[in-house]
Amino acid sequence: MKTKRLYYTDSNLLSFNSRIAAVSQDEDKFVTVLEKTAFYPTSGGQQHDIGILQNVPVIDVIDGDEIKHITESEVGKVGEIVSGRIDYERRHRNKQQHSAQHILSQSFHRLYNFVTMSVHLGESYGNIELDVKELSEIQIQKAEFLSNRVISENRLVQAILIHSDNIGLYNLRKLPKREGEIRLIQIDDFECTACGGTHVNFTSEIQMLKIISTEKIRGRVAVNFLCGQNAVDDYITRFKVTNSIAKKLTCSVNDLELHFDKLVETNKSLKRYLSQLQKELVPQIVQSLITSVEDINNTNVCLQKKVVLIKKISINFHWNLQKNVTEYQFSCIMIKSLYVVPSQSSKAPERLLKNYPL
Ligand SMILES: [Zn+2]
Numbered sequence: 249m250k251t252k253r254l255y256y257t258d259s260n261l262l263s264f265n266s267r268i269a270a271v272s273q274d275e276d277k278f279v280t281v282l283e284k285t286a287f288y289p290t291s292g293g294q295q296h297d298i299g300i301l302q303n304v305p306v307i308d309v310i311d312g313d314e315i316k317h318i319t320e321s322e323v324g325k326v327g328e329i330v331s332g333r334i335d336y337e338r339r340h341r342n343k344q345q346h347s348a349q350h351i352l353s354q355s356f357h358r359l360y361n362f363v364t365m366s367v368h369l370g371e372s373y374g375n376i377e378l379d380v381k382e383l384s385e386i387q388i389q390k391a392e393f394l395s396n397r398v399i400s401e402n403r404l405v406q407a408i409l410i411h412s413d414n415i416g417l418y419n420l421r422k423l424p425k426r427e428g429e430i431r432l433i434q435i436d437d438f439e440c441t442a443c444g445g446t447h448v449n450f451t452s453e454i455q456m457l458k459i460i461s462t463e464k465i466r467g468r469v470a471v472n473f474l475c476g477q478n479a480v481d482d483y484i485t486r487f488k489v490t491n492s493i494a495k496k497l498t499c500s501v502n503d504l505e506l507h508f509d510k511l512v513e514t515n516k517s518l519k520r521y522l523s524q525l526q527k528e529l530v531p532q533i534v535q536s537l538i539t540s541v542e543d544i545n546n547t548n549v550c551l552q553k554k555v556v557l558i559k560k561i562s563i564n565f566h567w568n569l570q571k572n573v574t575e576y577q578f579s580c581i582m583i584k585s586l587y588v589v590p591s592q593s594s595k596a597p598e599r600l601l602k603n604y605p606l
Contacts, residue, residue, distance in 0.1 A: 251315040252284035256431055257407060259343055259446040261286045262299075262334045268324050270314065278304075280323045281314045286334055289315050293367035294346050294445045298338055302330040337477075339446060344476030345369045346445040347405055347435070348395070348454045349376060352473060354439035355394040357421055360387060364422075365468065373460065375472050383469045388459050395457045402452040403436035455479065 249269055254261050266282040273279065280301060289311035290296040296309035301323045308318035317323070324330050346369060353364040353376055366377040410418070412427040424430050424442035433443040435451065448454060457475040464470070474482050490501045497507045 249283070250313045251282060253315070253444075254284055254286040255288050255446050256409070256444070258286075259339075259407070260449070262336055262339065263332065265329055265331050267329050268326050271323070271326055274318075276320070278319045278322050280317045280319065280330075282317065282330070282332070285315050285317070286332060287315065287317060288339075288342070288446050292443065292445050293349075294342055294369045295338075295371065297334050297342070299332060299334040301332045306332075341371075341477050342369065343446045343448045344454050345374045345478070346443075347433075347447045347451065348399070348457050348473065348475035349374050350433060350435060350439050350441060350443070350447075351395045351398050351451065351454070352376060352391060352457060352459075352471070353441075354421055354435075355391040355398070356387075356471075359390055359394060372478055373472050373474050375470050377465055377468050377470045380469050381467060383462055383471070388462070388471070392457060392459045398435070398438055399451045399454045399457060402450050403438060405436075405447050405449055405451060406434045407447065408432045408434055458482075 251269070254264055264284070264286045266284045268280060269283050270281040271279065282301075286297075287299065287306060287309045288294065288297045289309040291311040297306070299306050301317055301319065304319045304321050304323050306317050306319055310316040310318065349367055349369060353367075356362040356364070356376075356378060360380075363379045364376045365379050368375040409429055409431050412424070412430050415423070415430065418432060418434075418440050420432070421439060421441045426442075430442050431444055432440055433445070433447055434440045453476075455476050456479050457473055458479055459471055459473045461472045462469050463472070490504060494501045494504055497504070497511075499507050
C-alpha cells in the first residue's frame with residue numbers, strides 16, 4: 249500500500265494523525281509504516297524530517313512506495329491510530345534551502361543557460377552541481393544578485409499536482425522522467441520544475457542567499473550556498489568573531505584586513521630576526537658545552553668520540569638541518585644524545601646535565 253504524502257499539498261503541516269499500516273524490526277530499530285504521513289523522507293537531495301510519533305522520536309525516514317519511519321522503540325501495533333509531530337526547526341531550514349536551491353538553479357539557467365545536474369541540501373549549507381567546467385566571479389555575483397532579488401520580491405511558491413499529459417502547458421526548467429501524476433513547484437513566473445520536496449509559501453521566507461564557495465566535482469563546478477536561518481547563524485558567528493578580533497586590535501571591523509596584513513608582516517620580520525639570533529647563539533652554546541666536556545673528560549674515550557661528532561655536525565650545521573627543525577632544536581637533540589648515551593664508566597654526563605638542563 250502506498251503511503252499518502254501529506255507534505256505534497258501542505259508543507260506547513262506539522263502535526264497529523266494516521267493509522268499504522270505495518271510494523272517490523274530491523275536489528276535494534278523499529279520500522280513503522282503509516283497510511284498517511286507528513287514526515288518527509290530523504291530524497292531528491294533533501295534531508296528527512298525528524299520529530300515524534302506517539303511520543304517516540306523519529307530518527308530517520310526512508311523513501312519508497314511505503315514511507316518507513318525509523319525509531320529506537322515501538323510506536324504501536326498495526327491498526328492503531330497514532331499522532332505525529334514534525335520538528336519545526338529542521339523542516340523550516342529544509343524548506344528555505346530547497347526553495348533557495350530552485351531559485352539559484354533558475355538564476356544560473358536564465359543568465360547563462362547552465363543546467364543543474366545534481367543537488368545536495370545538507371544540514372548547514374546547500375550545493376548545486378552545474379554542467380560547466382568553469383565559473384567566473386562575475387557569473388557567481390550575478391546569479392547571487394538575481395536570486396536575492398527574487399527572494400526580496402516575496403513571490404508566491406505553489407505546489408501543483410498535474411498529469412504528465414499536460415506537462416506541455418508549463419515552462420519547466422527540466423523535464424521530468426516519470427509519467428502519471430507529477431508534482432510541480434512553481435515560483436510565480438520565475439521558476440517551475442518537478443519536485444517532491446517541502447517548500448516555503450513565499451520567497452521572502454528564505455530571507456537571503458549567499459554563495460560561499462565553489463569546488464570541482466566530476467570535472468564540473470559545484471556551488472555551495474547558505475540561505476535563511478543558516479545564513480543568519482553564519483552572520484551571528486562571523487559578527488562575534490570579527491568584533492572580538494577588532495576589539496583586541498583596537499580597530500574597526502572595516503580595518504581588520506589592514507591590521508591583519510600588518511601583523512603578518514611584523515611576524516615575518518620577527519621570525520627572520522629570531523632565526524639570525526639563533527644562528528649566532530647556537531654555535532656558542534655547543535662550543536661551550538664541548539669545552540666543558542673536554543675539561544672534565546680527558547680520559548673518557550667514548551664521550552670524546554661523541555664530542556668530535558658534535559663538532560663535525562656543528563660545522564655542517566646548515567645542511568644537516570631537517571625541515572621544520574630549528575637550529576636550536578637540532579642542537580638540543582645532539583646535546584641530549586650526548587647525555588642519554590654516555591660512557592658507562594663516566595659520570596660526566598650527569599654533571600653536564602646539571603650545567604645544561606634541557
Ligand atoms: Zn526540488
